[in-house]
Amino acid sequence: MTSEHIKIRRTPKAPRQEMPCQLPLARRRNFCEVAIGFTEEQALLEAQRCINCKNPTCITGCPVEINIPHFIMSILNRDYIGAANIIREKNSLPAICGRVCQQEDQCERLCVNGIKGVPVGIGRLERFVADYQIDRGAFTAPAVARPTGKRVALVGSGPASLTAAGDLARMGHKVTVFEALHKLGGVLAYGIPEFRLPKSIVGTEIRQLENIGVEFVTSCVIGRTETVDELLDEEGYDAVFLATGAGLPYFLNLPGENLAGIYSANEFLTRVNLMKGYKFPEYDTPVRVGKRVAVLGAGNTAMDAARVALRLGPEKVYMIYRRSRAEVPARAEEVEHAREEGIEFMFLTNPTQFFGDTRGWVTGMEVIDMELTELDDSGRRRPVPIKGSERSFDVDTVIVAVGQGPNPLVQSTTPGLETTRWGNIVTDEKGLTSRPGLYAGGDVVRGGSTVILAMGDGKRAASAINEYLMTNGRHKN
Amino acid sequence: MGNLILETSAIAEGICRFIIDAPRIAKKRKAGNFVIVRANEYAERIPLTIVDSDPDRGSITVIVQSAGKSTRLLNSLHAGDELADVAGPLGHPTLIENFGTAVCIGGGVGTAEVLPIARAAKAAGNEVISIIGARSQSLLILEAEMRETSDELYIVTDDGSYGRKGLVVDPLGDLIFEGRDPSVIYAIGPIPMMRAVAELTEPYNIKTFVSLNPVMIDGTGMCGGCRVVVDGKTRFACVDGPEFDAHQVDFNTLILRNRAYADEERLSLERFETEQVVRFEGLV
Numbered sequence: 001m002t003s004e005h006i007k008i009r010r011t012p013k014a015p016r017q018e019m020p021c022q023l024p025l026a027r028r029r030n031f032c033e034v035a036i037g038f039t040e041e042q043a044l045l046e047a048q049r050c051i052n053c054k055n056p057t058c059i060t061g062c063p064v065e066i067n068i069p070h071f072i073m074s075i076l077n078r079d080y081i082g083a084a085n086i087i088r089e090k091n092s093l094p095a096i097c098g099r100v101c102q103q104e105d106q107c108e109r110l111c112v113n114g115i116k117g118v119p120v121g122i123g124r125l126e127r128f129v130a131d132y133q134i135d136r137g138a139f140t141a142p143a144v145a146r147p148t149g150k151r152v153a154l155v156g157s158g159p160a161s162l163t164a165a166g167d168l169a170r171m172g173h174k175v176t177v178f179e180a181l182h183k184l185g186g187v188l189a190y191g192i193p194e195f196r197l198p199k200s201i202v203g204t205e206i207r208q209l210e211n212i213g214v215e216f217v218t219s220c221v222i223g224r225t226e227t228v229d230e231l232l233d234e235e236g237y238d239a240v241f242l243a244t245g246a247g248l249p250y251f252l253n254l255p256g257e258n259l260a261g262i263y264s265a266n267e268f269l270t271r272v273n274l275m276k277g278y279k280f281p282e283y284d285t286p287v288r289v290g291k292r293v294a295v296l297g298a299g300n301t302a303m304d305a306a307r308v309a310l311r312l313g314p315e316k317v318y319m320i321y322r323r324s325r326a327e328v329p330a331r332a333e334e335v336e337h338a339r340e341e342g343i344e345f346m347f348l349t350n351p352t353q354f355f356g357d358t359r360g361w362v363t364g365m366e367v368i369d370m371e372l373t374e375l376d377d378s379g380r381r382r383p384v385p386i387k388g389s390e391r392s393f394d395v396d397t398v399i400v401a402v403g404q405g406p407n408p409l410v411q412s413t414t415p416g417l418e419t420t421r422w423g424n425i426v427t428d429e430k431g432l433t434s435r436p437g438l439y440a441g442g443d444v445v446r447g448g449s450t451v452i453l454a455m456g457d458g459k460r461a462a463s464a465i466n467e468y469l470m471t472n473g474r475h476k477n
Numbered sequence: 478m479g480n481l482i483l484e485t486s487a488i489a490e491g492i493c494r495f496i497i498d499a500p501r502i503a504k505k506r507k508a509g510n511f512v513i514v515r516a517n518e519y520a521e522r523i524p525l526t527i528v529d530s531d532p533d534r535g536s537i538t539v540i541v542q543s544a545g546k547s548t549r550l551l552n553s554l555h556a557g558d559e560l561a562d563v564a565g566p567l568g569h570p571t572l573i574e575n576f577g578t579a580v581c582i583g584g585g586v587g588t589a590e591v592l593p594i595a596r597a598a599k600a601a602g603n604e605v606i607s608i609i610g611a612r613s614q615s616l617l618i619l620e621a622e623m624r625e626t627s628d629e630l631y632i633v634t635d636d637g638s639y640g641r642k643g644l645v646v647d648p649l650g651d652l653i654f655e656g657r658d659p660s661v662i663y664a665i666g667p668i669p670m671m672r673a674v675a676e677l678t679e680p681y682n683i684k685t686f687v688s689l690n691p692v693m694i695d696g697t698g699m700c701g702g703c704r705v706v707v708d709g710k711t712r713f714a715c716v717d718g719p720e721f722d723a724h725q726v727d728f729n730t731l732i733l734r735n736r737a738y739a740d741e742e743r744l745s746l747e748r749f750e751t752e753q754v755v756r757f758e759g760l761v
Contacts, residue, residue, distance in 0.1 A: 181564075221697055224565065260733060286742075409716065
């Protein structure tokens, strides 16, 4: 269908289309996707809300600068695959970003409609066209530049690496991605649960990369199986991109924290998402959730852990957070979904110790009430304990989701690589580390951050690596 | 992709030796390193110490004792079968110098883990005294290999069916009382054995290392499932260990955490055994 036959209406004041979802009572006990996705009719109605403004500020809000008005125009022309391809010019993982990006803090925050009304549902439209393309398998092979003869090793297979892989391969470089685990995707595979990001979608996006010549090596732990210097000196790679993520869970160092039944969010999510513990005993890795679960923290990882725990059948899931509702770092939509599903929030509450039985299993915990005082370094009000407000209650599962640091395996085996005192790799704005030819991005640089910011890093690093390879390059002995 | 099993052999009752194709790991591994193995798409990721490697052939050797479902599943595989994944070499290599006299103690299948350490200690110029033990003769492994690499070898069995009747701490105690003055002790085996060795050597201030075997998943420091308490601090056995100063290890926490999934392990094993019976009867 061509555009001249369709009269395009613009209705910025029409209500924003609601995302169809599984009902809370149904979805709280299954692992199927919560948000079902727009119908075609909804996508058209939502697309009409875009006024195609002259100065599209939404694009500046996007870390990978997708031409948002252009793809929305294609939707209105009912060219959904064309719309998906416009997104793919900048973003090789649209079906993933359409699901997990914090659009409300990025493109949608800067949408002109939002000044007086409600912003266009850009993320939902992105997802609609990406799914439309995947469902029909209607991929067009992107143009790949003439082979340059240069080889790039990417360490980790999360969003930063997958993005850099796509860009570098299209620039004509030979790309190999090394993943420590047996499954590709990094946090998209082990961290984000199936009901928020179906693993088949991650697999589809990875196959698109394979189709343009990206090579993937699983179960290869850089820093152990090979070091970065071996990749450069022995395996002949011309540049390396380090995107190993935030894979080191923090604990609280409270009494009783090593009791059985107390997991890091990483362990809990890995058991369920990567090892399919929710299908035990069909799958061999067990995961045990009792009747009363406490999740410590209120970030996106905590929210994922709480909602996964709920789906394993406990009576109660509590989220315990030391600050107030206003400071919750998780996406508003995830908090709302969690609340609808029956997760109970305990704000201004901090754990102080855990109790266990003679078998070493956790049976309860003590918490203390907190109050907010003056602003701290993070610009948020500092929570301090209220003396004498300690109280205890029964829990039989605890999930610690108070943040993650960078995994140190690469940093500790790569001489000359500058890191912060928390172990994050230091880079310039293009992703170059303290060593020529070594670039880094994503959570290993930023600390726990988001999928789309990692992808933005992957993009910038790919372009910097390309420039490095095509100009001076590496001086080989 | 997967890793091909090149050879298997039963070396004792319920204990198999595997030679596995893993060229990258073979090139890099040192004494004390382990691999994470996943037998198939449904299987757990389990840690196994690398007993030996052949960089020319591109292979590593691991030894597995049937205990739960995952180890029984591995021991049902044959040469020509493929493992879904093998990742490594993981963990810190054993700290080995020319200390003087090194006592290498292996209990049960722990002997497989102490063999590469004994060899490395010998190669570093130490006098190597080894003590290996098992519940009974039919479970004793690697006697010839340990004898070959040791200046002295003591054998004990719980039931006295072979060697001296008793525990591995018995000959160790004798060595200490005789004034042999070991400079370093490496002890690997069941937790009660490692704890007994630690308790024996602590008053004499003999440097003692044990290799801890907590439940692990990723093996790269990502999940914290393998956390152990050493010197009052939480450490991850996969990246901070697996070997630690025996006198600082909180063995009680290790025992309790290792039992956490006992019920599920039993269920998994029963299910596996039923499947085996069904498969067997199907053949008849």
